[in-house]
Amino acid sequence: MAKKGICILGSTGSIGTQTLEVIEANPELFTVEVLTAQNNADLLIQQAVKFQPNTIVIGNREQYEYVKNELWQQDIKVYCGEEALADVVTNENIDVVLTALVGYSGLKPTINAIKAKKNIALANKETLVVAGELIRELVKEHQVTIYPVDSEHSAIFQCLTGEYSNPIEKIYLTASGGPFRGWTAEQLKSVTPAQALKHPNWSMGAKVTIDSASLMNKGLEVIEAKWLFDLQPDQIDVIVHPQSIVHSIVQFEDGSMKAQMGLPDMKLPIQYALTYPDRFKTDFPRFNFLDYPQLTFEQPDKSTFRNLELAYKAMNMEGTAACALNAANEITVQAFLQEKISFLDIARINEETLAKTPLITKPTLEDYIQINTAARKLAEELM
Numbered sequence: 001m002a003k004k005g006i007c008i009l010g011s012t013g014s015i016g017t018q019t020l021e022v023i024e025a026n027p028e029l030f031t032v033e034v035l036t037a038q039n040n041a042d043l044l045i046q047q048a049v050k051f052q053p054n055t056i057v058i059g060n061r062e063q064y065e066y067v068k069n070e071l072w073q074q075d076i077k078v079y080c081g082e083e084a085l086a087d088v089v090t091n092e093n094i095d096v097v098l099t100a101l102v103g104y105s106g107l108k109p110t111i112n113a114i115k116a117k118k119n120i121a122l123a124n125k126e127t128l129v130v131a132g133e134l135i136r137e138l139v140k141e142h143q144v145t146i147y148p149v150d151s152e153h154s155a156i157f158q159c160l161t162g163e164y165s166n167p168i169e170k171i172y173l174t175a176s177g178g179p180f181r182g183w184t185a186e187q188l189k190s191v192t193p194a195q196a197l198k199h200p201n202w203s204m205g206a207k208v209t210i211d212s213a214s215l216m217n218k219g220l221e222v223i224e225a226k227w228l229f230d231l232q233p234d235q236i237d238v239i240v241h242p243q244s245i246v247h248s249i250v251q252f253e254d255g256s257m258k259a260q261m262g263l264p265d266m267k268l269p270i271q272y273a274l275t276y277p278d279r280f281k282t283d284f285p286r287f288n289f290l291d292y293p294q295l296t297f298e299q300p301d302k303s304t305f306r307n308l309e310l311a312y313k314a315m316n317m318e319g320t321a322a323c324a325l326n327a328a329n330e331i332t333v334q335a336f337l338q339e340k341i342s343f344l345d346i347a348r349i350n351e352e353t354l355a356k357t358p359l360i361t362k363p364t365l366e367d368y369i370q371i372n373t374a375a376r377k378l379a380e381e382l383m
């Protein structure tokens, strides 16, 4: 494999730091071209000194002077702000842009990267949830590839390798069920952010961990899968698998099913997204069947965990519905983390926002931006 130039949007978060671990373990495969962070200036500085990227961006303008001063002896360009973030992805030495920004903020830089003909390693699922239709058109027009980093979608992608144009009959996205699997609405009334932040199997950022506890993460992943693999809503099923060993399953038209398995470790899907179609040796711990004599599967509880049902609803509504739902969810998750609303309020406000936000069919980028703003405002008002 020729050395690939990597840009990491969101290098100080959970996915970003694990991506740098993968790169550090394979210095003959990758060069780090661009690193960006929103607020964590100290970690960004450390990463810049260690990996010597061409360019870094600190999102928060107030940290710019500090970062620049700390790196004055280094041959590294330092920029700040949202526009710089959207600009740096076009750098000519970049082969792959790994998007690990949280939420809606990933949309503009991803669009710019696609327009600059960069392949995308997509960890920021919200980009496809918000504007899947538009992104799919851009991907076709600019002939780039999106390599999924989300573990379930990486699993599907791995199962499809070598299948050429064999149609998919159905996919099963697996879900751990999160920390509240089996809980009743009554029990969920008083859960705290600290409880919701304790995920049984995966170590992740705060937003995705709360989304996992509320099953919104799986809902967003259903929509992400629709756009990544060009599926109809009824071709996507969710099955709860508490051990998180089977990462997802594809069922083909002859009834054959392929699953991708392994211990839950995001470094594997990250590495596969960066080295596709090759596999490189790792020292990650290996799965042992005897440690897991029983792998179990069950139905998700969609009536208690309303968010999953809402995601299907938004997907069926098409247009800007998923954009509105995602916007509401970003507001409600933040409010829950700040203890302004209860856990059950998340789905309640998400549902009301989805119902009350205007629906635009065949949306343009401007429509998505407008609906995102309107839905956020509405969700705030519904608190």
Ligand code: MG
Pocket (backbone or CB within 6 Å): 150, 151, 152, 221
């Ligand atoms: Mg996932």
